[in-house]
Amino acid sequence: MAPQEADGQPAVAAAVITHEGRVLLIRRRVTEGRLVWQFPAGVVEPGESPADAAAREALEETGLTVMAAQHLGERVHPDTGRRISYTACSxxxxxxxxxxxxxxxxxxxxxxxxxxEYVPEGFYGPVQDFLGKVLPQI
Structure with missing residues (x-):
């Protein structure tokens, strides 16, 4: 059984993948609330760390093999109500x-x-801070 929150919802892990001055976003077939574009993400499987789940989801959804580099934080997402962990990946x-x-x-x-343009409401604070540091001002 996957790690769950008190409400019974499985925990989610997101991969914040940066490469050559850009960040990877995906548009899901089925939107979640106001979310149109988001990071590759999915449920943390039994025995899996959030960082491992983020890397697995990146491969499954985008075909990229990534390496977890830094935990950026976690929160209950305001649109989905799910607990989500963010991991910076290369x-x-x-x-x-x-x-x-x-x-x-x-x-x-x-x-x-x-x-x-992709995420008008902005990102979770620690993710926004991270992107502000690693993405060049163009």
């Missing part, structure tokens, strides 16, 4: 693509100046 190999057409409609590498 690309090891592969090309970003729609690897799970059942779940993902589109992938995009966004520059710092494009973030508000």
């Amino acid at each position: 690309v090891v190999s592969g090309e970003a693509c729609v690897a799970s057409a059942r779940e993902v409609a589109e992938v995009a590498w966004a520059s710092r100046s494009q973030l508000a």
Whole structure:
């Protein structure tokens, strides 16, 4: 059984993947509330750490092999009500693509100046701070 919160919902892990001055975002086939574009993410499986889950979900959804680099924080997501852990990841190999057409409609590498176009409400504070440090001002 996957790790669960008090409300019975499984915990979720998100991969914040940066590469060559951009961050990877995905558009899900089925939106979650106001969320249209988001990070590759999914349920933490039994015996799996959030960092391992983030890397696994990145591979399953985008075809990228990534390495967890830094835990950025966790929160209860205001749109989904799910506990979500954010892990900064670096690309090891592969090309970003729609690897799970059942779940993902589109992938995009966004520059710092494009973030508000994809996610107008902004990101979770520690994630926003991290992106502000690692993505160049263009």
